[in-house]
Amino acid sequence: MFHFFSKKIFVKDLLNNFVDIHNHILPGIDDGAKTVHESIELIKGLKKLGINQFIPTPHVMQDYYPNTDESIGDSYEILLEALNKTKLLSDIAINPAAEYMLDHNFEELLKNKGLYTLKKNYILVEMSYYQAPINLEDIIFNIKSQGYLPVLAHPERYSFYHNKLDYYLRLKQLGCFFQLNLLSLSGHYGNGAENTAKYLLEKNLFDFAGTDVHNKNHIIKLSKLAITNKVYDNLKPIVENTNNVFSVT
Template sequence: MFFFKSKEILPRDFFPKGFVDIHSHLLPGIDDGAQDLNTSIALIEKMASYGIKNFITTPHILGDIYPNTPEIIIGKLKDVKQELSNRNIKDISIKAAAEYMMDENFLTLLDKDKELLTLKDKLVLVEMSYFSPPIHLFDILFQLGLKGYKPVLAHPERYNSYHKNFRIYQKLKNAGCLFQLNLLSLTENYGKGVQKTSEKLLNENMYDFIGTDVHHFNHLDGLKKISTKKNLIKLEQLLLNNKKFLD
């Protein structure tokens, strides 16, 4: 029976109809994801072949490294939508939010009451340094709450500095964070420490949503490893949770 549950299945049988990928880097040329429009479309088409046809793509907003703005992001989104139309690809729904690094620039946006790009209903995808969380992390989370936003913490399993301090995850949850699992964290793609932590968080039912965090085709190849009956049983509710982002 264990062998049966572990058997690989096709990705299109793994992702439920109506699944919305809430974390990806599919807009061309503005971060470390798709570098041009052709790549954007090719990634989207490949993901559609996996059964993923609804996207809220989330380019980085990261200081001077990726100094994206809502105007830049929405402009690139329009380019992708136009190209999908030009190619008569009609079964894709794609919107854009952002993945905000919780840094000084982010605090400035909050202080100036700049509108943030949200996933839906004031849910904001945020991240932090993998090795050195911001000193004022919980103050940032508090400020987000005061502005009416609710943080969705991207890939909490990837923050290496927390791997030996598991209690911090509960503290983050108590501070109002929702957790988004990177599917590839369940493999050794990011390392065994990340894989182990993702399994522990999953077993503790601490995740709220799932994302692919696709940047390139290697990530899509990795998703095939995730598509097993055993993983589908473990992740079914989270996959269904993502349907809340449908219109």
């Protein structure tokens, strides 16, 4: 009697030379890496998954992480100085950006065009997990009017849309790009986020992907994340598009 076993597929199978456009590896400025040592350990862990291009995106939140060009630049320089003492820097590329909370502070930054872009005119934005801004559609319109392209971080994690799936189409029509958190496919953020991520994948609504790594536990989970053939097939072009648009080398 013969038994046929299909080879397990892992998310990491897609990550060779991946450009990670969403992570928190800069030291000491948000809820990601606390120290330079932690930053380097995260980079080493991600590099083992095949990732060698990084766009760090520290939070910019008025009430919690009021980061500026200066604080982000300082953290980046500290990390580069530490990496220069290792052999890592010759194998990787790092170009910092930011993840902007859509709050009042963001609207002020937008008026002054003082935004750290992922590349060209793409900016990574996020919302509160409790509710969207009341004037969300106006903010998106203003972002576009200023010449930026909004990339909405982890749309699958906004639970207030889980029972209003049609609104994701509205956000796309308004000009939002969608960035998937890879760990959403594992149930790491709950069943609602996982189910919504798979729905958005099936509907081809994601444009880009990122790790959103904050700590070593995230990397361990990523390294073990198995996916179905169907998810793999839906995810592969998104990973490829991310690499094509955001290569930092």
